[in-house]
Amino acid sequence: MDLEKIEKLNELKEKGLISEQEYNEAKAKALGSKSTTSSDPMGDMDNRTFSMLLHFSQLCGFVAPVFGWVVPLVLWIIKRDDPYIDQQGKVVFNWIISSFIYFIICLILMMLVVGFFLMIALGIASIIFIVIGAIRAKDGVIKNYPMSIGFFRVEPTPVERIEP
Incomplete structure (x- = not known):
């Protein structure tokens, strides 16, 4: 227990520099216990697990198409x-927007029959890309899906070179 830290936190709270919630969380941390007033709606879930679920949430679109972008949007906004x-x-969302564009192109190409095959390929590719993206997210890697158009700027994780 660090009494000096708690005294400093108390001073900051009295001066209005930190909120009551911030004070309670920092105090709990200083005392070595977890805060019970955490504002995290997902509990103690770590970032990698949450981001993996964010990727997998796109699969809700196979149940109801609107859920394929609403559920990931809500999860993204939460954290x-x-x-x-x-x-x-x-x-x-780079992939969601890109796959929607590819979907529209497939619909147009259905007049030439080739669109049916492209639609099936798009569905299979979506599942594969989502699973790969979820695995990468769990491993801490940030990288756009293949064939994804960059609507939002993503800063990919630097690739480490393996020296022979």
Whole structure:
């Protein structure tokens, strides 16, 4: 227990420099216990697990097409203040917008029959890209899906070179 930290926190709270919630969280941290007043709606879920679920939430679109973008949007908004989650949300929405454009192109090409095959390929590619994206997110890698158009600027994780 660090009494000096708690005294400093108390001073900051009295001066109005930190909120009551920030005070309670920092105090709990100083005392070595977890805060019970956390504003995190997802509980103790870590960023990598949350971002993996953000990627997998796109699969809701196979149940009801609107859910394929609404559920990821809600999840992204919940924890958008975290830089890692924000980058993963941009990766997800780059793909959602790109796949919608590809879907429209497939619909148009259905007049030439080739669109039916392209639509099937798009569905399979979406599932594969979502799974790969979720695995990368769990591993801490930020990278756009293949064939994804960059509507949002994503700062990919630097690739480490393996020296022979």
